[in-house]
Amino acid sequence: MSTSSADVAVRIEGLHKSYDGREVIKGVSLEVPTQRIVSIIGQSGGGKTTLLRCVNLLERPDRAEMQIAGEAVFAGERMVCRDLARLRQKVGMVFQRFNLFPHLTAVENVLLAQVTAARVPESEALERAVQLLRRVGLGHRATAYPEQMSGGEQQRVAIARALALRPTVLLFDEPTSSLDPESTGEVLRVMRELAEDGMTMLLVTHELPFAQEVSDWVVFIDRGLIVEQGPPVDVLQHPREERTKAYVSTYASHFEGGLAEAQRVMGI
């Protein structure tokens, strides 16, 4: 996966991160080429989510070389990104627990950052919000509050919200982990459509069948290190490392039931 820097949405080299003296990421390097989808898999507590959160600097790495869309944002032990807000507008994020703003309706959730952070004119922002809600199949729920929506609907609104600022890359942190199989199907369908539209994505997931289907590259992380990476078929069907084999076999059996349900819902 070596590409020229112009085609790389996210480049991370030698990222280290520790909490209270315990190192949770021990030197990870990773590239997400433009219009590609990279999935990070691995046991809970292995550092996947922390790595993802370092990309938009919700977590500050101890040490790393990091470039987003060709622009250096972290070098050595220093943040070199001058405009953190602008960086974050280029890197959209979808959370495991949706984190929608509960006091605002769906359309306002999608609109808020456009007008407050990106200074998009009100009417333009509103039109875009409506259009994005339609794109995730929720035009009819635009004026509903998060608590009135199902988990799957909330996560689709969250995806629309992350898309509103026209990000270069979208980060997904276990986007279906708190959803039932039917909602999981809805969310995966939206993500599949984004993939088909050429959205660059970096996702942390336990949905191995989905990862295999949409990803261009799969990275298996364990205990803060990349154990194995490669095209999805290689890593997920023919893993070389013992730890990958163990993880893949656990999750494959665990998800067979869930996969059948997801496929039924998605009609595949």
Added chain:
Amino acid sequence: MPMAALFNIHWGDYTSDLLDGLVKTIEFTIVGFAGAALLGLVLALMRLSAVRAVRAPAAVYTELFKNIPLLAIIFLTYFGLPSQGVRLSVFQAGALSLILFYAAYLSEIFRSAIAGVHGGQREAAEALGMSRGATFAQVIFPQALRSALPGTNTMLVDLLKSTSLLVTISAAELMSQGQLIASETFRALEVYVVIAALYFALCYPFSQGLLWFERQIRAGVPLAPRRRRRLRQARVLLGKEIVA
């Protein structure tokens, strides 16, 4: 005792006194509450600061003023401060006392409301590139306000009733007017029944109104004109699509 015997005073003569008292009571309430809410918010934010030197004075303030009776604060500001050359008018001393006292309570309510907003909310706003100010104003504060409303409303009604303590410095509010009328007419029972009724007539609709306001907000009725406009426009754009 028959009603005719209880109500003997010619109240028509005192209407303007009572009205003045009511107006003064409302003035104390508005100024006292606005000041207390503002100071309370500042104290709450200070107590949530990561810096100990910012947190500590706010904590000391809160504990201090929560554990002193309001009456003592009123006497200190009105009778005590002049000995140090600070001479406040009755209104200034009264309003200041209410502000100092209620800010301590409101800061506790605000602090727990702000701390109670889920951490994921700040993260979501940050991840969208919103500034710290915008995150607080648009995401944290509106949610904190919703959970702070019941406690804040209780304090507001409590403050209104506590303005009656200002009778001790003859602040010309409702209770002081009552005291004047009672000393003129020597009919304490009748006068204070009327005064109590007036406080009730002021507080009851007020607290019911605040409850109504709370329910509106909880039901998701958009109150800000900007939100109403946005939602109206969204409905226009979506037309028949909207079902909810």
